[in-house]
Amino acid sequence: MKALLPIVGSFAILVVVLIAQFRSSSTTDFKMVFCDVGQGDGIYMRAFSQDIVIDGGNEGSISSCLASYMPLYDKNIELMVVTHADSDHYAGFLDVLDSYTVTNFATSYGDSDVLGYQALLNKLKKAGIEPKRLIQGESIKINDSLSIDVLWPPKEFTDIDDNRNNSSLVLMVDYLEFEAILTGDLDREYLNLLLNDLNQVEVFKLAHHGSRTGTDENTFETLRPELSIISAGRDNRFGHPHKEVIEVLKRFNLKYLSTQQGDVAITSDGKGFEVEQ
Amino acid sequence: MLRRYEIPLLIASIFLLILILRFLFFFTFEEKLIVGSDVEIEHTFLEQPKSNEFQQYFYIDDALVVLPLFPKYSYGDKLKLKGTVEKLSSRDGSDVTEKLIIRNPEVKSIESEELAVFKFIRQRIVLAYKSILPPREAGLLSGVVLGVEDGIDDGFKNELKRTGMLHVVVASGSNVVLVAGIIFGLISGLVKKRLGIIFTIAVIFFYALLTGFDPPIVRASIMASFGFTALLLGRQRVALMSLMFSGWLMLMISPRLVTDVGFQLSFSATFGIILFQKIILTVGRIVPNLLKEDFATTLAAQIGALPFLLFAFGEVSLLSIFINLILLWTVPIIMIFGLLSAVLGLSIPILASPFLYLIYPLLAFFSEVVRLSSNFYIPLTLDSIYAPITVIYYILVVYILMKRKEAK
Numbered sequence: 001m002k003a004l005l006p007i008v009g010s011f012a013i014l015v016v017v018l019i020a021q022f023r024s025s026s027t028t029d030f031k032m033v034f035c036d037v038g039q040g041d042g043i044y045m046r047a048f049s050q051d052i053v054i055d056g057g058n059e060g061s062i063s064s065c066l067a068s069y070m071p072l073y074d075k076n077i078e079l080m081v082v083t084h085a086d087s088d089h090y091a092g093f094l095d096v097l098d099s100y101t102v103t104n105f106a107t108s109y110g111d112s113d114v115l116g117y118q119a120l121l122n123k124l125k126k127a128g129i130e131p132k133r134l135i136q137g138e139s140i141k142i143n144d145s146l147s148i149d150v151l152w153p154p155k156e157f158t159d160i161d162d163n164r165n166n167s168s169l170v171l172m173v174d175y176l177e178f179e180a181i182l183t184g185d186l187d188r189e190y191l192n193l194l195l196n197d198l199n200q201v202e203v204f205k206l207a208h209h210g211s212r213t214g215t216d217e218n219t220f221e222t223l224r225p226e227l228s229i230i231s232a233g234r235d236n237r238f239g240h241p242h243k244e245v246i247e248v249l250k251r252f253n254l255k256y257l258s259t260q261q262g263d264v265a266i267t268s269d270g271k272g273f274e275v276e277q
Numbered sequence: 278m279l280r281r282y283e284i285p286l287l288i289a290s291i292f293l294l295i296l297i298l299r300f301l302f303f304f305t306f307e308e309k310l311i312v313g314s315d316v317e318i319e320h321t322f323l324e325q326p327k328s329n330e331f332q333q334y335f336y337i338d339d340a341l342v343v344l345p346l347f348p349k350y351s352y353g354d355k356l357k358l359k360g361t362v363e364k365l366s367s368r369d370g371s372d373v374t375e376k377l378i379i380r381n382p383e384v385k386s387i388e389s390e391e392l393a394v395f396k397f398i399r400q401r402i403v404l405a406y407k408s409i410l411p412p413r414e415a416g417l418l419s420g421v422v423l424g425v426e427d428g429i430d431d432g433f434k435n436e437l438k439r440t441g442m443l444h445v446v447v448a449s450g451s452n453v454v455l456v457a458g459i460i461f462g463l464i465s466g467l468v469k470k471r472l473g474i475i476f477t478i479a480v481i482f483f484y485a486l487l488t489g490f491d492p493p494i495v496r497a498s499i500m501a502s503f504g505f506t507a508l509l510l511g512r513q514r515v516a517l518m519s520l521m522f523s524g525w526l527m528l529m530i531s532p533r534l535v536t537d538v539g540f541q542l543s544f545s546a547t548f549g550i551i552l553f554q555k556i557i558l559t560v561g562r563i564v565p566n567l568l569k570e571d572f573a574t575t576l577a578a579q580i581g582a583l584p585f586l587l588f589a590f591g592e593v594s595l596l597s598i599f600i601n602l603i604l605l606w607t608v609p610i611i612m613i614f615g616l617l618s619a620v621l622g623l624s625i626p627i628l629a630s631p632f633l634y635l636i637y638p639l640l641a642f643f644s645e646v647v648r649l650s651s652n653f654y655i656p657l658t659l660d661s662i663y664a665p666i667t668v669i670y671y672i673l674v675v676y677i678l679m680k681r682k683e684a685k
Binding site for chain 2: 006007009010011013014017038039040058059060061063064067072075087088091094095098099115116119
């Protein structure tokens with residue numbers, strides 16, 4: 001009987017873990033996590049028991065973040081999005097597909113000759129999933145209170161071979177009164193074209209890992225985000241985030257967090273939001 | 278006239294001399310890669326190449342081979358590489374080591390039929406683990422059961438290294454010996470001894486099949502089979518001789534093995550079991566009967582392999598021994614359930630899930646202890662005195678053993 005003790009103990013712990021995870025995941029609050037994926041982007045969202053992942057970071061980098069925030073029994077991702085075909089945005093999805101089933105996949109257009117990205121598309125195809133290509137003006141409705149609007153790229157920017165960054169999807173996540181803008185790697189000259197139609201937002205993910213090509217003071221002046229997020233790796237070789245960008249954030253007295261210090265988890269009830277790092 | 282004890286000593290010396298000659302011959306005339314030369318090499322991956330954000334890389338002998346990030350290569354893939362050998366230098370152009378590099382060679386994929394079945398088996402098992410468990414725990418389980426490190430990310434691998442636990446996930450003799458010990462321990466009360474031995478050996482080779490006939494596992498399987506058979510038939514001396522002979526034969530065929538961590542672990546773990554398992558069984562009265570055999574086997578293997586377990590991976594923390602003590606009891610349980618779910622995962626994957634859920638807390642416990650204790654890393658630099666310490670350790674072990682026999 002004593003020999004069975006570890007197994008019985010293990011079973012008891014399992015039951016407690018599952019119950020605790022079920023209780024915490026069945027709340028109606030919206031959760032958005034900027035995962036620490038090293039140098040890259042990886043954003044996990046959960047609401048109404050639906051799991052959405054926007055960008056997957058480099059290879060093997062997002063799986064542990066998903067495992068931390070998704071319940072053990074939930075192995076289905078309802079929507080997977082890749083903003084553009086750079087490996088620090090999609091490669092992590094290659095092994096996510098080994099661990100999770102994916103129901104829908106959406107992406108931009110600029111992926112024509114990227115070998116690894118084709119491998120991801122092939123893997124999805126084998127699982128019976130065809131990519132939905134998104135362009136400006138479209139919207140993905142998750143339910144009555146949560147939607148994801150596509151702000152970029154317009155149709156004429158869907159065939160860019162020389163700079164994939166500018167075919168990046170820019171997405172507005174809209175949960176009741178809470179709004180977050182996710183910018184992929186779009187250059188600031190194009191990001192600023194969008195500003196006329198935008199107002200103050202709650203959360204803003206800086207474009208291109210805080211590079212100075214991604215964001216400038218015009219962006220912050222219009223959006224005045226309550227929280228800015230920099231998704232970059234520790235001691236990365238590109239020097240992201242750029243010190244000029246940090247200076248602008250400081251000058252505007254804007255609160256910002258970086259995934260260099262770990263996952264940034266935001267919870268919103270549709271009005272305000274709380275942040276944890 | 279030779280005395281009785283001198284005959285085996287003489288035979289052992291002759292064997293040792295032949296081995297030394299073989300080493301001298303092999304390492305003197307070994308073909309080496311030359312800087313600046315164009316080479317054409319066939320390479321079969323027995324483990325997944327490592328990768329960073331930009332490239333994949335792996336070693337062929339002393340040369341680092343660098344390939345683009347995609348297409349991805351994995352266990353069982355066979356390539357023909359054509360490139361130039363260069364000296365590995367740092368970013369500022371200065372030479373950093375004696376190491377060589379073959380950068381972005383021309384690559385041609387060759388169909389490797391002989392490994393295709395094993396590749397399929399390994400993939401199926403790893404996927405079964407991944408589809409139920411979180412990645413960290415799935416990687417840990419693949420490591421413990423199959424000795425594959427592919428699913429373990431660099432961060433976790435580093436933590437395992439810092440805590441002296443990396444040996445648990447390396448394809449080595451410890452795993453094989455553990456499987457053999459567990460299986461025999463479990464069935465020895467149920468069937469006759471001889472039948473038990475045959476069954477155990479069959480399981481050892483089935484296990485080798487599950488791991489894709491990974492060379493370290495195959496070598497360990499041979500050693501464990503010889504050692505176990507003789508030991509279980511009650512002949513400790515024959516068991517030791519079988520082990521020595523199989524080790525000798527392997528080194529004669531491939532002298533390079535002498536520096537192979539897996540080989541060192543297999544050999545020393547089996548050595549430990551042969552010498553210590555019975556003693557521990559008689560001493561360890563505190564352990565519940567059902568686990569007694571497993572406990573004795575695990576502990577004996579640990580005693581045998583201790584210097585290699587602690588130092589083989591280049592660094593050791595002062596806390597390693599304590600962390601090993603806290604965690605090692607989980608390994609046989611993880612192994613049994615992991616094996617069961619591997620077999621089920623191959624046939625009807627859904628049946629594997631209850632077993633995987635059941636060991637999840639143990640895996641999570643293991644991984645959390647490793648994560649937390651890796652923060653308290655107290656490095657011990659023993660590089661220069663590692664060899665003398667190992668020798669002293671084994672002399673002490675044998676001395677204690679002989680004293681014990683004399684006392685009887």
